[in-house]
Amino acid sequence: MTSCFNFGAFSKSIPHLPGIYKYIDVEGNIIYVGKARDLKKRISSYFNKTLPSIRIEKMVSKIADIEIIVTKSEIEALILENNLIKSLKPKYNILFRDDKSYPYLKISLHEYPRLHIVRLKPIVDSKKLEGQYFGPFPDSYGARETIKILQKIFRLRTCEDSVFLHRSRPCLLGQIGKCSAPCTRNISFEDYDKNIKEASLFLNGKATAVLSDLKQKMQIASDSMNFELAATLRDQITALKSVLHKQAMEHIGVKDTDIISVVRESGKTCINVVMIRNGRHIGDKNFLIEVGEEEGIDSLLESFVTQYYSVRALPDVIVSSHRFSTLDNIDLISCQQSKKVSLSFKPRGLKSSWLGQSIENSKIFLAKHIDSQYLRKFRIKNLLYELGICVETYEQLYIECFDISHYSGESTNASCVVFNKCEMQPSRYKLYNIENIIPGDDYAAMGQVLYRRFSKFENRDMPNLVLIDGGPGQVEIAKKIFIQLGLDIKLIAGISKGEGRKVGLETLHFADKRPAISLGANSPALMLIAYIRDEAHRFAIEGVRNRVAKLRNMSLIMNVDGIGKKKSQALLKHFGSLQDISCATIEEIMSVDGISRSLAEKIYDFVRS
Structure with missing residues (x-):
C-alpha cells in the first residue's frame, strides 16, 4: 500500500532535531503520534519501500498530512508523546491508552494521621506528595486488603477529616476494635504515633522488626501485670504472624522488582506486570493488547514499557519474558527519573519462579477473556435478532444507556454509559449535572440529559440502541425529545424492572408501535441489556455520591x-x-x-x- 501524502515535498521542511510527529488522515483525525531523536530520519523510515508490518503499511496508506513539534531534547519528546497519546488516543497507538494511575496508601500529616487510598502519578504529581506514600498497588482491591490488615494490627483511623473532627463517640470500627478511636481521644497522641511508625515499618517491608518489637512490648506489659495491654499486643502479634504466613512471596532484602511477561493467542496479546515491593508480592495487573501476529513482541514490549514508565516510578529491577527491540527509551526514562534500573531477560532462581507465575497468569487471563468474548458475542447475536438491529459485525453494535440518580431529590445526576466493540467503554462514559428541575422529577431529568446529549448529534453518529432505565413514562419523554430533534424514535428502548426488581422479570418498552416484550430470565439478550443497565445505574450513583461529598466539603469550608x-x-x-x-x-x-x-x-x- 502507498500513501496519498506527498512526502517528497514535505521532507524538505523536516529538521534533523528531536521532537514528536502526528500522522493525520483525510478526515482530519490524528491516527498516530510518535517521538524521534531525529525527526527527518524517523519520519522518512515510514516511507521506505519495505515496512516492518502489515499494520504499519495500513497506517501509512491513510496518512494525508503530517504535523511535527520540535522539542529541546529527546526526553521532552518522550514526555510529550506520552501525554498526547493519552489525550488524543490515536487509532494506531495501540498500546496502553489507559490513563488511570495505580492506587497508593497515604498516611497524612495530621496530629492523628489518617490512612487512606489515593491515586497519583509520582512523576507528574510531585507537588501533592505531602505525607507518607506506600505502593503502588496493582488495583484498589489490593490496597483495600492492605488497609484491612493494618486496621486489624495497628488500628489506624481511615475516616474523612470532616467525620473525625465532629465525632463525640467512637464509630463502629472503634467499637469492634479495628480503630483506636483517636477522634474521642481513646488513645494518646504518643501511643497513636507509635502505631503509625510501626505501620510504616510494616509497609516498608520490615514486618519482622515490627513483630520483634511487639513481642518485647508484650513481655514488658506482662511482667508489669498490665494484662489488658498484654492481651491487646498478643492479638496484634497473632494477626501479624497470620499475615506473614499468608505472604508466601515475601523475601527479605529483595530489591523492588517488576516482572513483565507477554503471552499471545488468537490475535490477542496479554502483558502481565507483577509488582514486588520491599520483598513483598503486592499483586499483578493484566493489559490486553489487540495486535496482529505480524507485530513483533520485542517492539511491542519496547512501546509498552516506554508508555508505562513515563508516568510511573521505575523499580530497581525489570524482569521480562522477552527482550526489548532497543533500550534507548528505557535509558531516557532512567535519565529523567535519575534512577538506574537493572534489566533481566533470562532470570534464575527466585526471579525465574516469579516470571513463570506471571506467564501462567497471562495465559489464564487471556483464556478467560477469549471465553468471555465468545459469550458476549453470543448475547449480542441474540440481542440483534430479538430487537431487529442491523449491523455488519458484532463490533459495530453501539449502545448508549441512560439512568437518573439523586440524593433525596437533590444533587440529581444523569449517567450515560457506552457499549461498543463488544464491551463497555469507560473512557466514553459521561455524567450530567441536572439543574433547574423540580427535585425528584425523573421525567424532566431524563428529558434534559437526552436533549443535551443528542442535540448536537448527526444521524450517522447515532447509537444502534438508546437504552433508557425506566418504563413507558421515561420512554414517552425520550420519544418527545427525539421527535423535537428530528431523530429516529425506533432507536429508543426502555427497560423497566419486574416484580421484586428481580433480574429476568424486566420488560422492554419501545417508542414506536412495537408492543412491549419480556425476554425472560434465560434470554442471553436480556443478560446483556441488564448488564449495561446495571453499569449505568452504578455510574449514576457514584456520580451522586461524589457530588454530595463535594457539596458537604463546600458547606464545611x-x-x-x-x-x-x-x-x-x-x-x-x-x-x-x-x-x-x-x-x-x-x-x-x-x-x-x-x-x-x-x-x-x-x-x-x-x-x-
Missing part, C-alpha cells in the same frame, strides 16, 4: 468567616478536596484567586482545628 460559595468552589477546584486543603500550607492556600493572607490563615486554622 463556608463556615470560615469570609468564605462564600464562590471562594469555596475555587478552593475545592484548586485542591480537589477538603483533605488536600488540610495538607496545604498558608502560601499554597494564598495561591487561590481571591484568598488573602489573613483569609488563608483562617482557613489553615479551621481545617486543622
Whole structure:
C-alpha cells in the first residue's frame, strides 16, 4: 500500500532535531503520534519501500498530512508523546491508552494521621506528595486488603477529616476494635504515633522488626501485670504472624522488582506486570493488547514499557519474558527519573519462579477473556435478532444507556454509559449535572440529559440502541425529545424492572408501535441489556455520591468567616478536596484567586482545628 501524502515535498521542511510527529488522515483525525531523536530520519523510515508490518503499511496508506513539534531534547519528546497519546488516543497507538494511575496508601500529616487510598502519578504529581506514600498497588482491591490488615494490627483511623473532627463517640470500627478511636481521644497522641511508625515499618517491608518489637512490648506489659495491654499486643502479634504466613512471596532484602511477561493467542496479546515491593508480592495487573501476529513482541514490549514508565516510578529491577527491540527509551526514562534500573531477560532462581507465575497468569487471563468474548458475542447475536438491529459485525453494535440518580431529590445526576466493540467503554462514559428541575422529577431529568446529549448529534453518529432505565413514562419523554430533534424514535428502548426488581422479570418498552416484550430470565439478550443497565445505574450513583461529598466539603469550608460559595468552589477546584486543603500550607492556600493572607490563615486554622 502507498500513501496519498506527498512526502517528497514535505521532507524538505523536516529538521534533523528531536521532537514528536502526528500522522493525520483525510478526515482530519490524528491516527498516530510518535517521538524521534531525529525527526527527518524517523519520519522518512515510514516511507521506505519495505515496512516492518502489515499494520504499519495500513497506517501509512491513510496518512494525508503530517504535523511535527520540535522539542529541546529527546526526553521532552518522550514526555510529550506520552501525554498526547493519552489525550488524543490515536487509532494506531495501540498500546496502553489507559490513563488511570495505580492506587497508593497515604498516611497524612495530621496530629492523628489518617490512612487512606489515593491515586497519583509520582512523576507528574510531585507537588501533592505531602505525607507518607506506600505502593503502588496493582488495583484498589489490593490496597483495600492492605488497609484491612493494618486496621486489624495497628488500628489506624481511615475516616474523612470532616467525620473525625465532629465525632463525640467512637464509630463502629472503634467499637469492634479495628480503630483506636483517636477522634474521642481513646488513645494518646504518643501511643497513636507509635502505631503509625510501626505501620510504616510494616509497609516498608520490615514486618519482622515490627513483630520483634511487639513481642518485647508484650513481655514488658506482662511482667508489669498490665494484662489488658498484654492481651491487646498478643492479638496484634497473632494477626501479624497470620499475615506473614499468608505472604508466601515475601523475601527479605529483595530489591523492588517488576516482572513483565507477554503471552499471545488468537490475535490477542496479554502483558502481565507483577509488582514486588520491599520483598513483598503486592499483586499483578493484566493489559490486553489487540495486535496482529505480524507485530513483533520485542517492539511491542519496547512501546509498552516506554508508555508505562513515563508516568510511573521505575523499580530497581525489570524482569521480562522477552527482550526489548532497543533500550534507548528505557535509558531516557532512567535519565529523567535519575534512577538506574537493572534489566533481566533470562532470570534464575527466585526471579525465574516469579516470571513463570506471571506467564501462567497471562495465559489464564487471556483464556478467560477469549471465553468471555465468545459469550458476549453470543448475547449480542441474540440481542440483534430479538430487537431487529442491523449491523455488519458484532463490533459495530453501539449502545448508549441512560439512568437518573439523586440524593433525596437533590444533587440529581444523569449517567450515560457506552457499549461498543463488544464491551463497555469507560473512557466514553459521561455524567450530567441536572439543574433547574423540580427535585425528584425523573421525567424532566431524563428529558434534559437526552436533549443535551443528542442535540448536537448527526444521524450517522447515532447509537444502534438508546437504552433508557425506566418504563413507558421515561420512554414517552425520550420519544418527545427525539421527535423535537428530528431523530429516529425506533432507536429508543426502555427497560423497566419486574416484580421484586428481580433480574429476568424486566420488560422492554419501545417508542414506536412495537408492543412491549419480556425476554425472560434465560434470554442471553436480556443478560446483556441488564448488564449495561446495571453499569449505568452504578455510574449514576457514584456520580451522586461524589457530588454530595463535594457539596458537604463546600458547606464545611463556608463556615470560615469570609468564605462564600464562590471562594469555596475555587478552593475545592484548586485542591480537589477538603483533605488536600488540610495538607496545604498558608502560601499554597494564598495561591487561590481571591484568598488573602489573613483569609488563608483562617482557613489553615479551621481545617486543622
